[in-house]
Amino acid sequence: MTRRGQRRGRIRVTPLMTAFVTLTSVYSTPVFGRSRSDCLTTTSDSATKARALEKFLASVERKAFKIAQLGLRSEDDALDAVQEAMMKLVQSYSERPADEWKPLFYRILDNTVRDMQRRRTVRGRVMAFLPAWRGEDDDDEYDAIAAAPSHEATPARRLELDEAIDTLERAIETLPARQRQAFLLRNFEELDVAQTAAAMGCSEGSVKTHYFRALEALRARLGDVW
Amino acid sequence: MSGPNRSDIERKADVDQSLGGTLEVRSRDVLAESVARLDGRTLSRLTQARHAALAQLERPQRLWWPGFVPAGAAATVAALAIGLFVMRPDTGGLPLANQGLEALDAELLADVEALELAEADDDLEFYEWAAAEAGAGEMGS
Numbered sequence: 001m002t003r004r005g006q007r008r009g010r011i012r013v014t015p016l017m018t019a020f021v022t023l024t025s026v027y028s029t030p031v032f033g034r035s036r037s038d039c040l041t042t043t044s045d046s047a048t049k050a051r052a053l054e055k056f057l058a059s060v061e062r063k064a065f066k067i068a069q070l071g072l073r074s075e076d077d078a079l080d081a082v083q084e085a086m087m088k089l090v091q092s093y094s095e096r097p098a099d100e101w102k103p104l105f106y107r108i109l110d111n112t113v114r115d116m117q118r119r120r121t122v123r124g125r126v127m128a129f130l131p132a133w134r135g136e137d138d139d140d141e142y143d144a145i146a147a148a149p150s151h152e153a154t155p156a157r158r159l160e161l162d163e164a165i166d167t168l169e170r171a172i173e174t175l176p177a178r179q180r181q182a183f184l185l186r187n188f189e190e191l192d193v194a195q196t197a198a199a200m201g202c203s204e205g206s207v208k209t210h211y212f213r214a215l216e217a218l219r220a221r222l223g224d225v226w
Numbered sequence: 227m228s229g230p231n232r233s234d235i236e237r238k239a240d241v242d243q244s245l246g247g248t249l250e251v252r253s254r255d256v257l258a259e260s261v262a263r264l265d266g267r268t269l270s271r272l273t274q275a276r277h278a279a280l281a282q283l284e285r286p287q288r289l290w291w292p293g294f295v296p297a298g299a300a301a302t303v304a305a306l307a308i309g310l311f312v313m314r315p316d317t318g319g320l321p322l323a324n325q326g327l328e329a330l331d332a333e334l335l336a337d338v339e340a341l342e343l344a345e346a347d348d349d350l351e352f353y354e355w356a357a358a359e360a361g362a363g364e365m366g367s
Contacts, residue, residue, distance in 0.1 A: 046283070049283075050280060050283050050284070053280060053283070054276065054280055057276045057279065057280070058276060061272045061273075061275070061276060062261045062264060062269075062272065063261060065261075065264070065268065065272060066257060066260060066261050066264075075268065079268065079271045079272070079275065082272065082275055083271075083275035083278065083279070086275055086276060086278075086279035087278065087279045087282070089279070090279045090280060090282050090283060091279075091282055094283065161256075161259055161263075164256045164259075165256055165257075165259065165260045168253055168256050168257065169260070186245065187245055187250050187253060187254055188253075188254060188257050190245070215247070215249065215250070218249060218253070219249055222249065
């Protein structure tokens with residue numbers, strides 16, 4: 001027996017080594033308390049959430065575009081607004097329950113539309129002092145989807161629909177923002193009163209009032225049959 | 227909302243929220259048709275926007291430490307490394323039988339007086355003879 005530790009053949013086992021072996025046997029759990037199986041479960045949860053988000057965004061993108069377009073009266077601005085709303089939803093609210101995504105998304109979209117309207121107003125005032133400026137269109141590489149023919153009805157039917165769409169959209173565009181929002185979310189997107197209230201950031205009573213006033217205004221402009 | 231203070235419009239607004247009126251049905255159909263007729267460019271841009279948004283979920287999370295490495299394995303590796311450092315041989319791995327001589331040599335080196343004596347080769351034989359004579363004298367007397 002030497003003064004330090006014990007000899008085990010050619011290896012001198014020191015108290016420090018003993019302590020390490022003891023610790024490794026006690027603390028056999030992985031770093032940060034997560035096992036390998038926990039990591040695999042988390043990975044599959046993320047994939048499930050990503051698929052659910054993709055399905056949701058695909059289900060709302062076209063109507064969202066139409067709603068944004070009716071507020072901004074510009075297709076390009078509406079596309080930008082929808083993209084911005086999608087980015088913000090995924091970035092900041094993907095962890096929320098799936099049944100909250102729709103009202104959240106439309107709330108974000110409405111805020112984005114308002115911001116763009118404000119910026120447009122300021123830009124318009126600034127540009128009024130500058131000579132005419134034309135921006136260049138950034139299109140583009142060939143896009144097979146964009147080049148694909150659109151769905152079209154017969155010419156007569158198409159003309160009839162064109163007129164109906166044009167008339168309705170012009171009427172909706174004249175509505176005050178809150179009435180337009182309530183009408184489109186309730187009637188077009190078919191949110192219930194509670195969801196619409198969440199999307200608009202107001203009470204359910206206010207939603208009903210805005211919606212009722214929108215209907216009255218449209219009836220006055222379009223008539224009951226148009 | 228309920229009670230006598232409600233305005234007329236609030237009461238009317240409560241009457242029908244079924245979305246079943248003529249205007250409502252027709253406007254819903256017309257807007258649905260408008261959406262169905264979106265051109266390819268718009269649909270393509272919407273698809274790109276969706277993919278760009280979802281790409282945020284796919285950004286890899288870089289770990290400064292691979293979390294799946296068990297702490298036990300890491301500690302074992304560390305223990306082995308320290309153990310190898312501790313048990314590294316100073317003299318090139320002598321067999322067990324010679325380790326006693328190593329210890330003796332070490333003690334010798336630590337004993338300065340003994341070292342000086344060992345270095346006095348010329349006087350070593352004298353001291354051995356003196357020790358032997360002293361032992362014989364004690365036995366004789």
